[in-house]
Amino acid sequence: DSWDAPPESEYLIEIEYEQELLNLEDVPMLTQEDKQKWGKQVNQFAHTYAIENFQGTDNFVISPTALYSGLAMAAYGAQGTTYQEIADALHWEAERSDALDLSAAMQLNLRFDGQNENSRYVMANQFWADEHLLISEQFKSAMQTIFKVPVQICNFLDYTFYVIDAMNHWMQDITNQFVAKLTNNDSYGTETFMLVNATRFEGNWAFPFDSSKSILDYPIALDHARMMQYIECFRERYSFLEMDSIPHIGVGG
Numbered sequence: 001d002s003w004d005a006p007p008e009s010e011y012l013i014e015i016e017y018e019q020e021l022l023n024l025e026d027v028p029m030l031t032q033e034d035k036q037k038w039g040k041q042v043n044q045f046a047h048t049y050a051i052e053n054f055q056g057t058d059n060f061v062i063s064p065t066a067l068y069s070g071l072a073m074a075a076y077g078a079q080g081t082t083y084q085e086i087a088d089a090l091h092w093e094a095e096r097s098d099a100l101d102l103s104a105a106m107q108l109n110l111r112f113d114g115q116n117e118n119s120r121y122v123m124a125n126q127f128w129a130d131e132h133l134l135i136s137e138q139f140k141s142a143m144q145t146i147f148k149v150p151v152q153i154c155n156f157l158d159y160t161f162y163v164i165d166a167m168n169h170w171m172q173d174i175t176n177q178f179v180a181k182l183t184n185n186d187s188y189g190t191e192t193f194m195l196v197n198a199t200r201f202e203g204n205w206a207f208p209f210d211s212s213k214s215i216l217d218y219p220i221a222l223d224h225a226r227m228m229q230y231i232e233c234f235r236e237r238y239s240f241l242e243m244d245s246i247p248h249i250g251v252g253g
Helices: 032-054 066-073 078-089 094-113 136-146 160-174 224-237
Strands: 010-016 121-130 151-154 193-201
Touching: 010 160, 032 066, 032 094, 066 078, 066 094, 066 121, 066 193, 078 094, 121 160, 136 151, 160 193, 193 224
Parallel strands: 121 151
Antiparallel strands: 010 151, 121 193
C-alpha cells in the first residue's frame, strides 16, 4: 500500500543542506608541530579502537578520522566524567581548552583545504537535533562559530523515517554517491540528536589490487612487506601523521 509522505516542513524545521564555504580568516593557523600532535592522537585512537573492536579480525575497514571528529565535537557539550572519558579515548593530554581548540582548528583546516578545486578531499559535519531537545547555548554556539557547523532542527521523534532519509540523501551528495546510506531508517526510535561527519577522498592506490591476495569477497588484502611499502609512501606525503606510531595489525584490507 502507498501512503502520502508528510510535508517536509513538518519534519525538517530548520535545515541547511549546503555547508558554508570557509574563508581564509575562518581558519586558525597551525604549526607543523600542531599537525603532528593531532595526527599522533588520531593514530593512537585508531590503534586503540582497532585493538579493542577488531582483535583477531584479518580484514576490516574503519574511518578513524570520522569517528575522532564526531567525538571531538561531542566533547564541547560534555562535562565531568563524560568529558574525561571522551578525552581519554581521544588521547588528549592537554588542558581542556587547548585540546578542544586544536581539534576544531584541524577540522577547519582540512575542510578549507578540501575547498580547493583541485582537491580530492572533502570533509563535512552536521548536527541534527530534535526540535524538542533543549540544547545549551554554549554547545550550539560552539557548533556554529567554532566548527562552522549548521544546527539542523528536525522532528526526530515523530518522523524518524523521513529525517533519516533526508540525512542519507545529504550523505550521498557529500560522498559523491559512494555512501548510499548513513544508517537504516528503522534503527532509531527515541534518539533526539546526531552528530555526523562525512569524509570523501579520491586517489590512486599506491599498488594495484592483487586478486591472488584477496580474502573471500574482500577487495584487497596486502601482505606485510607490501603494506610497509604503502605506509612508507604515505609517510613521505603526510609526515605529520607519524606512521611509525602504529604497529602493523594483521592483514591490511
